Amino acid sequence: MKDLTKVVHHPQVDQKGFVSLAVPTCRASTIVFDTARDYAERKQRGPDGYTYGLNGTPTTKTLEAQLSDLEQAERTLILPSGQAAIAILFLAVLNPGDTVLIPDNIYPPVRALCADFLAARGIGHRIYPPMAGSAIEDFIDDSVKLIWTESPGSATMEVGDLPAIVAVAQARGIFTGCDNTWATPLLFKPLAIGMDFVMEALTKYVGGHSDILLGSLSMRDLHWHQRLRDCANMLGIGVSPDDCALALRGIETLGVRIAHIGKVSTDFAWRMRDHAAVAQVLHPALPDCPGHAHWLRDFRGASGVFSIALQPALDDHVDDTLAELRIFAIGASWGGTRSLIAPMAIQERLGPPDGRQGRLLRISIGLEDPDELWEDLVHVLDSLLDRGPV
Ligand SMILES: *Cc1c(COP(=O)(O)O)cnc(C)c1O
Secondary structure, eight states, X not given: OOHHHHTTSOXXXXXXTOOOSSOOOOXXXXXXXXXXXXXXXXGGGOXXXXXXXXXXXXXXXXXXXXXXXXXXXXXXXXXXXXXXXXXXXXHHHOOTTOEEEEETTSOHHHHHHIIIIIGGGTOEEEEEOTTOGGGGGGGOOTTEEEEEEESSOTTTOOOOOHHHHHHHHHHHTOEEEEEOTTTHHHHOOGGGGTOSEEEEETTXXXXXXXXXXXXXXXXXXXXXXXXXXXXXXXXXXXXXXXXXXXXXXXXXXXXXXXXXXXXXXXXXXXXXXXXXTEEEEEOTTSTTSTTHHHHHHHOSOOOSEEEEEEOGGGGGGHHHHHTTOSSSEEOSOOOSSSOEEEEEEHHHHOSSOOSOOSEEEEEEOOSSOHHHHHHHHHHHHHHHHHHSXX
């Protein structure tokens, strides 16, 4: 070979004896084939074969296989974000004339997807109260093809009766799916209670370091895997193996992180109930959280996100007071090592007004020293009381 050819042909080095604990990052657009016949027959390589970079490399497939195992799924598909995973699922399952049911405490961009994108394409949606349980029946007509759930709802924290919803859906031949980002597969396994699909925003706890955007869709039915992958392919959607490698690194510490932050968040939730600035603490582990009994029955524990509803009379002072935070950062997209607070109006998360007013602080516990976090929170709540009468 001449030099100009040599510079584009990498030498094959011996990989025998190279056994690393880390998953290698395999990047590829082109996959090459031994023969023209292999190339012509590449579509027959099945769900686990390699055909083109968009369909995955060994790095992507390692993450998919690891999540499938944790979710008790037949297959998993990795997508560029949690929102992309939900959008691909809805686009693949729903046709014009179909309706999807969504809870009123849903992650707000999903409601926007339904109202501002799918509606114009003939796909309807109906909003149900998160505590509907078997009364979900009242929202069903012949057009309903999919019931989407999110539990606990990520700001108001209601824990729905998901097995009751699954029972109704199965009796009517309707598909069900769950946004399981709060619990992760370590604390809840939606497929094990009969759901057809589970979505995780890997961006949050699996990534664990606030530096990637990824989502996963896991399912029990191989046939759906092909349909969802075809849908993503037709839309030209794939993921970077580098991001998957970061998720594979993050998932290794998921167990210890969830155990720690679950303990701290539950401890803080109990203690914060006594503060005069707080109207209500919304945390699934507290007995007065809507759906607490469902959480006890269905989940293996708590993760680190919960909300506090502040006394409405203190509303005007919230923004100024939060500037005094020293350890907590202000921001959304929780699940990393840093603790976060996101102030939000209760109404931002709720569909039909339910009379509640005031502001929520959504709190995500990170890995800092718990005593220092507690001091920071109490300081801000005390300061809020100092500024305004309840
Ligand atoms: C963040 C989040 C999503 C979306 O995930 P992205 O990767 O940011 O698109 C979906 N559902 C819930 C509950 C979330 O918290």
